[in-house]
Amino acid sequence: MKMKDTSYLSVLNSAIARSRSIAQEYRLLYLKSAFLYYNGRVADAFRIMDYLINRAITNQDYYRMLGLWSLQSGSPQLAVEYFENTQFGLYPEYDFYRLIACLESGNILKADSLLSKMDPNNTGDLQLELAVIKEIVRIKDLSSLAFGDIEKYQVIRYRSELFNSEDQMLEFLNSINNREIRTLLKIELAEKFFDYGDLYKAQKYLDLAELSDSDVLELLQRRSLLELNILKTSLQKILLLWQKDFLLCVFL
Numbered sequence: 001m002k003m004k005d006t007s008y009l010s011v012l013n014s015a016i017a018r019s020r021s022i023a024q025e026y027r028l029l030y031l032k033s034a035f036l037y038y039n040g041r042v043a044d045a046f047r048i049m050d051y052l053i054n055r056a057i058t059n060q061d062y063y064r065m066l067g068l069w070s071l072q073s074g075s076p077q078l079a080v081e082y083f084e085n086t087q088f089g090l091y092p093e094y095d096f097y098r099l100i101a102c103l104e105s106g107n108i109l110k111a112d113s114l115l116s117k118m119d120p121n122n123t124g125d126l127q128l129e130l131a132v133i134k135e136i137v138r139i140k141d142l143s144s145l146a147f148g149d150i151e152k153y154q155v156i157r158y159r160s161e162l163f164n165s166e167d168q169m170l171e172f173l174n175s176i177n178n179r180e181i182r183t184l185l186k187i188e189l190a191e192k193f194f195d196y197g198d199l200y201k202a203q204k205y206l207d208l209a210e211l212s213d214s215d216v217l218e219l220l221q222r223r224s225l226l227e228l229n230i231l232k233t234s235l236q237k238i239l240l241l242w243q244k245d246f247l248l249c250v251f252l
Contacts, residue, residue: 009035026052030062037069045069060086064094071097074195076104088117096126099133103158112137133158142172149178153185170208183209 012032019025029048037045046069052062067082079101088095095118102111115134121127136154142162147155155162156173163169176182186209194202 026055026059030059030065034065042069042073060090064091067101068094068097071101071104076101080105080107080110088114092118093126096130099130103133103137108137108159149176149181152176153181156185157188 009032012028012035016025016028016032019028029052033045033048033052036042036048046066049062049066052059053066063082063085067079067086070076070079070082080098083094083098083101086094086098088098095114099111099114099118102108102114111133115130115137118130132150132154136151136158139155139159139162142155152172153176156169160169163172173182173185176185186205190202190205190209193199193205
């Protein structure tokens, strides 16, 4: 999501320079880092946040945001490390991101521990998804759960150690009825093996996806729209949180 509003960044820089206190300067730097992140300047955003946490600032919002950004950027283990610096139970939405980071990094025991602490009644729209994840995390073998397409997707993504062989996993994957879920999962597996440096398997799963040019374009568009909505929501929350300090600096 590129807003390209350099005038906004200029005003923000001016506000930072005119800050009336260290605390106010840090809050505006936090806002600047969010603006840079959602305009694609990820390295600059992380650099500012690292500066803030290295100034012995114990504001957990910084760690929550770094955890979320690391998860969105494909670094779940780094996300876990950042989330470890935050208090569990204050923000259910971020507790959920922390759970996903544990799952994405393969830390099933830690994920199970977090699930034991989470109150399903306090997770709002995530309640159904949380219930599915709890089942997936705690199953002992493939015969202990009646699988729908979503459950099958989650098992392959997070519990691949349950399969005795790759052929068994592929058979399980191909039993997913929803073509879109099946195709997306094959693409995600191709991405995973590519990240691992296993180009042979990456190509194998990409070929298995049997994508036409129009399929690729449609999937990219859907993923972009989903990411855009997530980023918009996150940015709106940040702006609402800090707009009072920003306006005070600019107009007083």
